[in-house]
Every structure is written in structure tokens, then in C-alpha cells.
Amino acid sequence: MDVLRSIWLFIQDQVLGMEWLNAVIENGLSALGLDTSTRWGGSIQFFIYDVIKITVLLCFLIFMISYIQSYFPPERSKKILGRFHGIGANIIAALLGTVTPFCSCSSIPLFIGFTSAGLSLGVTFSFLISSPMVDLGSLVLLMSIFGAKIAIVYVVIGLVIAVVGGTIIEKMHMENYVEEFIRKASSVDIESEDLNVKDRLVYAREQVAETFKKVFPYILIGVGIGAVIHNWIPESWIQAVLGSNNPFGVILAVLVGAPMYADIFGTIPVAEALLAKGAQLGTVLSFMMAVTTLSLPSIIMLRKAVKPKLLWLFIGICFLGIIIVGYLFNVFQYLLM
Template sequence: MNPFGWLNDQLLRMQWLSDLVRTLVEQGMGLPMSGRVGASVHFFIYDTAKIFILLSLLIFGISYVQSHFPPERTRRILGRFSGVRGNVLAALLGTVTPFCSCSSIPLFIGFTSAGLPTGVTFSFLISSPLVDLASVILLASIFNWPIAIAYVTVGVVLAVVGGSLIGRARMERHIEPFVFTSPVMNGDESVPDVRERLRFARDQVRDIVRRVWLYILIGVAIGAAIHNWIPASLINGLLGQDKPWSVPLATLVGMPMYADIFGTLPIAEALVARGVGLGTALAFMMSVTALSLPSIVMLKRVVRTPLLATFVGIVTGGIVLIGYLFNALAGAFT
């Protein structure tokens, strides 16, 4: 027996939970797993429970680490670097900060008013909602570790490249003037003790679960429907890996939506299970998290149309390229 494989199956994929839910569905509810109803009920209960368990544990642990990187400290760290180094650091810090696309906008204002380069702030703005440490574990639990690591890598690269291109375009004149005069906190921050960090981690779990639980339930329900009720021929006809338009279509479909990565993962899982290309499913997931309509509307309040169009164009183009890349290399991840 491979110990790592056993731990991966039992701790991340939670095979024990899948078996327990199977027993509940077949013996407790009398629904055969061979039927669409039984399979759908199993998918919904198992994925919902697994995501909430992993999410709670991961957010608690990660938030404890993140308590060392409050917004003001993040700003001070980024302020020490410029150029590509600043973009790389901003993208990496974005992966360890608990901010969705909408909550990243106030940080963008704070960073810009503090004098950070525009390109650096956009690298953070791209990376923060797109990649976080919890998503790595959840991706590994649904797919595998190579896919999870590759996703994080391309997400960071997109943030670095996107921020660098925006920085080189020198579009600071397209940021609304009030952003540069917003108040910035410069005082020293007290260092929390262990008890305060644990309390912060607990509160983060409550806050994030409260914000994403509905999206998770909706995402799992859609995933169950795709997995068991929508004919594979219909899905493949629209988003099949052999369809050249599948990646751009998935990207465009995801843009008007608003959901956390945790709500889109079950949909991506179901799409891949029904024959949709891995890159197509990931492009949809990245589009929902990085280019959601609410975040674009909020960003429009602080930047003018040329800069907003540049940001959306660069991120959209990057997501499409990443989707095609994952589709082309899907065999390497199995």
C-alpha cells in the first residue's frame, strides 16, 4: 500500500465520507446508486460535507498564518520593492491573503494612495481572488496534486504578467483622483498574541463560511445536475475538448457570475467528469473568481474605462491562453 496515496484518499478525497454517504443513500434512503436520483443525492451530500469540512479546517489554519499579514503590513512589505520583483511579491502575497475580488478593491485603493506602483497593485488585485492556499488543497482533493500546483503556478504567472503589462503601460492618469488622496493608516500595529490569533482564525472561518455557504450549495447542486441529469452529448456539443470555442465560451459565461472559488469547484469537477476539457473547466472557474461582474462594477468606480478595459482584456486573454494550455497538456496531469 502506498501510504501517501492512502492519506490523500482518506484525508483529502475523504473516501470514508463517500462510503458513509453511499450507505446512507442506499440503505437509509433506499435509493440505488445506479439511478440518477441516488447518484445526485450522493453527489450533493458528499461534496457539500467534504467542502465544508475541508474549508473550515483550512481557513482556520491558513487564517492563523494570515494573521501575520494584515493589510497595513502587506502594504509596507510591498512598498519596499518595485519592478518585476514587486509584481512577483504582490502576486505571492495575494495567495496568502483572505480577500475575494470585491474586498480586494478597498485594498487596491489603500495601496495606490500609499504610493505603490500601479502594476504592483494590479498584480495583487489579480492574484488575491484567483489563488489562495485553501484552493490548492481543495483542488487536490477534487482532482490531484499536479493539477492543483499547476493551477496556482499559472495563476501567479498571470498576476505577475498582467500587473507588469499594466505597469509598463503607465496608465496612472486613468485612476480616479480621489484614490490618491484616500487616508492611509501609518501607525504602528500591535502584535497579537496566540489567543488573539486563534480568535482571528475562528472569526475568519465564521465570516468566510457565512459569505460562501449559499454559493457552495448552489455550485454543488449545479454540479450534481451536470453530473447526473444533463446528457453528456449536450455538454460535449457545447464545451467538448475538441471544440475550439469551448475555452472562450466558458470564460465569457463565467464573467457575469459572482461566486467564490469554493462554489465553482463542484461545477468544474462535474464538467470534467462529463468530458469537458480540464482547461475549459478551469477557465470557467478562473473567470468567475477574477472577473466577476460585481468586482468589475466596483473597480469602475476607481479607474476609468481605458484602464478597466486593459485590465479585463489582459486577464481574459490570460485565462483563455491558460485554458488552451491545460487542454493541450491534460494528459500530463493524469
């Protein structure tokens, strides 16, 4: 058991966490005459280390996930979802969301396509909630920073929110609140082209390049904010606003995170810095969920597809679910850290 634990710690710290890289960067900056114990030196070290680490993991994960995703084009995903009914369909939709687009804006076109194809509204909403909030990449990245227990619980809770949210919308029979042009759209069932291994590898490589170009600016912004929080904002400030002494910290985190636009890769550095400064775990994870699921651009795009009543129901379900999860994580934080 001790051997397995040592192997896992090595994978978590040195492979996923790349602590060796942090040491290399620190030694390199020191050789250049920069004191990493100062605010400026620490900020530069944090920025370089996190940008390189997240970029390497991001490219590797996008490649692997895109290869898997090549087996699940929209028409095949539609057929898979069409085989299931009831809560089972919501669960499959939420799970399918883990191997599809990396941000909420890119999930919405698939949501529209699934809805116009006649799939259950609740099922498509389970997919829409799950896709940006939870993916295989986020699981690995969360493990690299927060550890396996927190990462797994985060993913499980995200899937629960997606399943419950979709089920509620299904039970409320909100089909008439989808915009007319989507409900009347004709579905063209196109068989997906059979791809060989070479085609899938080319597709995965193209997805890496395309997604990286879209995501990298947010990584730079997220790591930059994280570096400022990590080295310039006093710990007492973070604890006062997002610590255990503020009972409204979770709600504040969701309200601040919701209007922002980023994906999981851009929010993790900010979350990492906030947690290191004394913010509560549930508050930090609520912030991440709000940013990835309720970003203002995605809400604007979704408004083009659904009427205000359904839109506000979606926002309310996600908002309430994220807040409940935040407070639960705060209560049981001692079990996870």
C-alpha cells in the first residue's frame, strides 16, 4: 500500500503537478539574479511555471480527448442519446458532455442541433450544463493542483447538477419556450464518415491547434490574475471576503464569476491562488463553476435559442445548484484537504 501511495504521489506531484518544473524555473531565475522570494520574483516564477504547466497539460489533454471525441460526432451522439429515456438519458447526456466542447459557447451550437433533432429538452440541457463544467481535461488539471479527492468529487458533483437540472426542466415541460425556428427545424441525419487511425490523429492535431488558439489568451489572463493574487493581495483580505468568516462568500464568488468568460483552463490558476491565500474550498469551486457555466457570452447565445422564461429557469437551476455545492464543500472541506 505504501508503494502504491508513493507511486500515486509521484504521478500527482511530478507528472501532473510538474513540481520539478517549478524547481527548474526557480533555479533559472535565481541564476539570472532574480530573487524569487520577492513579490516580483515570485509573481514571475508563478506566471512562467503555471503557463508552461497548463499549456503542456492542455495540449496533451485536448489531443487525447479529441481523439476520443472523433468517435462521437453530433449525429452519432444524437443516436446514442436517442436510445435512452428518463433519468438514464440525462445521465448519458451529462457523461457525453465530458468528451465534447471545452467551453459553454462552443457547447450551445450542439445543444441547438440536438434540440432541433427532436431530442428531449431535459436531456439536451443536461448536456449543456455538463459540457463546459465537467470534462476529462478538468479532471486531470484539478488533480494536478487540488489532488485526486477534490478533483473526483468536483466532477461527480458537476454531473449531479447536470442530471438534476436537466430532469427538472424535463418535468416542467418547457418545450414551448424553445424558439420557433429551432422547434420547426428539420433534422438531416447524416451518417458520419468512417475515419481511420491516421484521420483521427489529424483531427486531434487540428483540434489542439484550434482550441489552443482560442484558450491560450484566457490562460495568460487567468495565470496573470493568479500571480497577482498569489503574491500581491494580502492573505487577510482574501480570508475576509472568501474565508469562513464571511457566510456570503459562496454567493459573492458566484456573482463575481458568472459575468466572466473563460473556460476551466483559465479559471484553475485563479482558483489555485485563492485557495493558497485562505479562501474556502467550496467558495473557490463555486467561482470556477459559475465562470464556466454561466458566462455572459454563453447566456447571450443561449437567449437566441430559448425564450426568457426557460433561460431564467436554466440560470436559476445552475445558480442555486452551484451555491448549494459551494456550501457543502465548505462544510466538508476538512475531509478533502
